Amino acid sequence: MKNFSLGISFRIFLILINSLGFAFAYLKNNIPLCIIFGLIGIILAANLYKYVTSLNRKMKRLFESIKYQDFAITFKADNKLGDSFKDLNKDLNAVINSFNLVRAEREATLHFINAIIQQINVGILSYDTEGKIEINNQAASKLLKIYRLKHINDIQKESQGVFEVITTLKPGESKLLSLADNDLSFSITEIQMRGRKVRLLAIHNIRSELQVRELEAWQNLTKVLRHEIMNSVTPIVSLAETMKDIVENEISAQNEKEEDSINDLKDALLTVQRRGNGIMKFVNAYREFTSIPLPNKTVTNASDLFKTLEGIFTAKANESQIKISFEVLKDFESIIDPDQIEQVLINIIKNAFEVNYKTSDPEITVTADYAQGVKTVSISDNAIGVEKEVQEKIFIPFFTTKKTGSGIGLSLSRQIMQLNGGNINYFQNQPSGSIFVLQFG
Numbered sequence: 001m002k003n004f005s006l007g008i009s010f011r012i013f014l015i016l017i018n019s020l021g022f023a024f025a026y027l028k029n030n031i032p033l034c035i036i037f038g039l040i041g042i043i044l045a046a047n048l049y050k051y052v053t054s055l056n057r058k059m060k061r062l063f064e065s066i067k068y069q070d071f072a073i074t075f076k077a078d079n080k081l082g083d084s085f086k087d088l089n090k091d092l093n094a095v096i097n098s099f100n101l102v103r104a105e106r107e108a109t110l111h112f113i114n115a116i117i118q119q120i121n122v123g124i125l126s127y128d129t130e131g132k133i134e135i136n137n138q139a140a141s142k143l144l145k146i147y148r149l150k151h152i153n154d155i156q157k158e159s160q161g162v163f164e165v166i167t168t169l170k171p172g173e174s175k176l177l178s179l180a181d182n183d184l185s186f187s188i189t190e191i192q193m194r195g196r197k198v199r200l201l202a203i204h205n206i207r208s209e210l211q212v213r214e215l216e217a218w219q220n221l222t223k224v225l226r227h228e229i230m231n232s233v234t235p236i237v238s239l240a241e242t243m244k245d246i247v248e249n250e251i252s253a254q255n256e257k258e259e260d261s262i263n264d265l266k267d268a269l270l271t272v273q274r275r276g277n278g279i280m281k282f283v284n285a286y287r288e289f290t291s292i293p294l295p296n297k298t299v300t301n302a303s304d305l306f307k308t309l310e311g312i313f314t315a316k317a318n319e320s321q322i323k324i325s326f327e328v329l330k331d332f333e334s335i336i337d338p339d340q341i342e343q344v345l346i347n348i349i350k351n352a353f354e355v356n357y358k359t360s361d362p363e364i365t366v367t368a369d370y371a372q373g374v375k376t377v378s379i380s381d382n383a384i385g386v387e388k389e390v391q392e393k394i395f396i397p398f399f400t401t402k403k404t405g406s407g408i409g410l411s412l413s414r415q416i417m418q419l420n421g422g423n424i425n426y427f428q429n430q431p432s433g434s435i436f437v438l439q440f441g
Contacts (some may be wrong), residue, residue: 011048018044062092066099123203127152128196138373143184143203147372166201176206230280237276244269295337295420302368302377303331308342309366313349320353322362332370334440336420341438344413344424348379348436351410355383355434375440382433391426 022037058075065073073096075089114135117124123140127133131152141147146158156163165175165186174187185204190197247265306326317324345366352364359382367378386394395410410424417424421441429435 008048011044015041015044015048058088058092062095065096069103125201125203127199127201134198140203142374143205145372233276233279237273237280240269240273240276244273295340297335297337297420299333300336300338300341301331301333302375303328305338305342305345305377306366306368309345309349312346316353322353322357322364324349324364324366326366327368329367329369330371331368332375332440334375336422336440340416341420344416344438345377345379347410347413352379352381352383352434355381357383377438377440378435380429380433380435382429385428385433386426394426
């Protein structure tokens with residue numbers, strides 16, 4: 001600040017010299033010279049005031065930029081006034097750059113946190129005491145099936161039950177709500193943020209989690225049963241074969257009665273052997289349920305899946321006289337294993353051809369759509385449908401309504417969908433029939 005003090009001293013010195021000149025002109029009664037010295041005095045006084053208050057103006061600009069978060073300003077206009085001003089401007093610009101850096105880091109952190117919130121599978125809603133939504137991630141939109149959520153009252157328009165659960169929840173509580181296609185768990189936390197209350201709502205789809213655990217339990221049970229059954233049946237079949245060979249090659253009948261007994265024994269051993277082999281084949285049929293390979297995922301279009309399916313089922317539709325149509329309402333891409341998903345679709349469409357139709361115009365419709373952020377493929381028919389008491393069991397392993405069915409088709413399909421980041425659900429078609437909806441991530 002040495003140069004700044006010298007600048008002030010120099011300007012005061014000039015004002016004093018000018019004052020002496022003004023006094024001399026006044027004593028000599030030289031009016032024109034008095035006017036000249038007077039004007040010069042005013043200019044010197046104004047220059048001194050501007051010079052002295054320049055620091056205050058800088059501080060005011062700095063504080064205003066901080067207050068309004070406007071960090072685009074720079075300080076350099078008065079560098080010509082001396083090194084002290086250059087150094088001061090340099091320091092002030094460094095302060096501005098530091099604030100800019102802090103703001104950029106804060107915005108980057110907020111962007112990163114928001115990206116994380118958008119990617120997690122748990123639905124997150126944040127709203128203030130007036131119900132205004134501040135945070136709404138993709139999972140919450142999918143679970144609530146509302147994609148333009150600005151106020152908590154918007155939920156009431158779509159689902160009164162969900163709205164009542166949310167508005168009656170107390171901080172720290174959690175509630176479970178069963179819907180047609182989901183079982184949702186709601187929990188809420190209330191936090192104080194900068195002097196105001198904010199509610200943070202978490203929404204979990206526990207049905208999908210339960211389905212995963214259920215499939216894991218069935219797989220473990222199947223592995224154990226298959227192991228125990230194979231260990232028990234294999235030696236029985238082996239002994240039956242050995243005894244049959246002994247009876248055929250080493251035992252001879254002495255009379256007609258003994259020959260009849262030996263033939264009966266052969267038939268019994270052959271039956272044991274045949275049924276044992278049948279049980280072994282039956283048990284081995286469930287190997288695929290417990291040993292699905294990990295999906296080889298690639299970016300796949302729904303329309304590409306449909307091209308393959310059309311080629312497979314067009315001929316079958318002509319033979320069975322059941323109309324089948326494929327429609328892509330809005331194409332979408334999904335990262336899946338196309339071979340595994342094709343197998344799921346083939347299994348469900350094949351089932352649709354095998355159910356009973358009472359209508360004279362049997363029809364199967366396969367539709368792909370991407371609406372409100374949800375990617376789906378629906379397979380619907382107008383057959384007799386599934387009885388209400390059976391609907392909850394169709395995805396259970398080994399349950400079947402077919403006389404020749406193994407009961408692993410739909411449970412296997414659900415497992416494949418979950419491995420590919422999706423799910424499958426059943427709904428009743430109106431006025432009759434079934435709808436299977438495959439939802440992709």
